[in-house]
Amino acid sequence: MKEAKILVVDDNKRILSALDLLLSNSCKKLKCIATPNILVSELKLDNYDVVLLDMNFKAGINTGNEGIYWLNQILEYNSGISVVMITAYGDVELAVKAVRSGAVDFVLKPWENEKMLATIQMAWRLSHSKREVKKLRLKENELISEINRTKNQLIGSSSAWKTVMDLVEKVAITKANILITGENGTGKELVARELHRLSNRGQKVMVTVDMGSIAETLFESELFGHKKGAFTDAHSDRMGKIEAANEGTLFLDEIGNLSLPMQAKLLSVLQNRSLTKLGENTPIDVDLRLICATNCKLNEMVNEGKFRQDLLYRMNTIQIELPPLRDRKTDIPELARYFTKLYADKYNKKGVSISSSAINKLQNYAWPGNIRELQHAIEKAVILSKNHEIGSNDFIFKINEFTKVEAYGGTLEDMEKKLIVAAIEKQIGNLSAVASQLGITRQTLYNKIKRYGI
Numbered sequence: 001m002k003e004a005k006i007l008v009v010d011d012n013k014r015i016l017s018a019l020d021l022l023l024s025n026s027c028k029k030l031k032c033i034a035t036p037n038i039l040v041s042e043l044k045l046d047n048y049d050v051v052l053l054d055m056n057f058k059a060g061i062n063t064g065n066e067g068i069y070w071l072n073q074i075l076e077y078n079s080g081i082s083v084v085m086i087t088a089y090g091d092v093e094l095a096v097k098a099v100r101s102g103a104v105d106f107v108l109k110p111w112e113n114e115k116m117l118a119t120i121q122m123a124w125r126l127s128h129s130k131r132e133v134k135k136l137r138l139k140e141n142e143l144i145s146e147i148n149r150t151k152n153q154l155i156g157s158s159s160a161w162k163t164v165m166d167l168v169e170k171v172a173i174t175k176a177n178i179l180i181t182g183e184n185g186t187g188k189e190l191v192a193r194e195l196h197r198l199s200n201r202g203q204k205v206m207v208t209v210d211m212g213s214i215a216e217t218l219f220e221s222e223l224f225g226h227k228k229g230a231f232t233d234a235h236s237d238r239m240g241k242i243e244a245a246n247e248g249t250l251f252l253d254e255i256g257n258l259s260l261p262m263q264a265k266l267l268s269v270l271q272n273r274s275l276t277k278l279g280e281n282t283p284i285d286v287d288l289r290l291i292c293a294t295n296c297k298l299n300e301m302v303n304e305g306k307f308r309q310d311l312l313y314r315m316n317t318i319q320i321e322l323p324p325l326r327d328r329k330t331d332i333p334e335l336a337r338y339f340t341k342l343y344a345d346k347y348n349k350k351g352v353s354i355s356s357s358a359i360n361k362l363q364n365y366a367w368p369g370n371i372r373e374l375q376h377a378i379e380k381a382v383i384l385s386k387n388h389e390i391g392s393n394d395f396i397f398k399i400n401e402f403t404k405v406e407a408y409g410g411t412l413e414d415m416e417k418k419l420i421v422a423a424i425e426k427q428i429g430n431l432s433a434v435a436s437q438l439g440i441t442r443q444t445l446y447n448k449i450k451r452y453g454i
């Protein structure tokens, strides 16, 4: 309470001096005024936390209505101020009316000093927490608009890409849950961000959870949150990602990695629109828009008993299939120029451009790692380039059966497996280098190694 700024408004001089005596040494600022007419102008001069307000000002009129009138004036000016009413009459009805109108408490005259101090202390704490909450809300809004400010650059004008973007625009504003499918690096996360940005939740947060990078043992607490003491390492309460996405969008990337028990829990959240934290019994309501992404064939996983069909139905009201880069080769020139400029700016190599022969070479490569692989290849070329123009020799591709798609007759999965094996051999088992070469994250690489039994 040493930090509190308190304003006392009472037309009884004896009351003012008694409160002055009681409070002046226990708070940061104390101001006593004898008329409420200057109340609001006084509030404008400082950030008061607590106002002690008499309920009756006019001699002879003690209906308390004048006190309630001034209470409303204070709250209209700043609803974060805690108002404690002082009344000489033990009129509970009147006090209740004041509390219903927004006062935090009331004190009857004559008061006990201990009780008065305890009431003011509580009122100060309340106003302090209201301010903190307001500050955090403003900060949250600021952070969200900062995240949303950078409109994602979704490059592409091929007909395959336009079909995707038309669908994105159509479904973004609906409440439908969406499943985005496509190979690694085709832009699933970027499309999810665009769906969120264009939705009516765009001003709220989109929380992303990469199911491929969370250890199985941490899934539950990561998604659902936990109460302190729920398990050995739960040293404090934790909000789960699902709750954090409340009123916004929850993006579950690599959803194919969700274990069956977790699938059951997620399904229950979607059906009941509520979740229960680990170590708690009471469910919390949540209002979510769910977007999931995967490069797995979920239908096959359903047939194999690895994925729940009822969850799949809930998730894929709308499915958006992203084309691999080799099916939208006409977008490569635009993407290549975009990434060249991006990295030329980033690495302070202004003016570096990419030649048409280089672009031609890029268009003849199969890009198993899709846009991410193209992006990394150009980043590397920009960093290493000695000239103002990146030429075709700045890109070295091993044209073999794995990369030259036209020459390969196997399934996509066979091709992916062989590519991974070839990359592991080339990088002599250095998995970070393998992930970087293939344009995927290390976690995705681990998942694939496990899946293909390499």
Ligand SMILES: Nc1ncnc2c1ncn2[C@@H]1O[C@H](COP(=O)(O)OP(=O)(O)OP(=O)(O)O)[C@@H](O)[C@H]1O
Pocket: 153, 154, 155, 156, 182, 183, 184, 185, 186, 187, 188, 189, 190, 191, 253, 293, 295, 371, 372, 375, 440, 441, 444
């Ligand atoms: N249309 C596009 N225009 C510009 N950049 C793109 C486009 N699509 C994807 N990218 C870039 O390619 C990279 C990979 O995209 P993203 O992470 O969205 O792919 P993903 O399909 O989610 O990959 P993964 O399956 O590995 O998680 C990102 O750096 C992204 O910015």
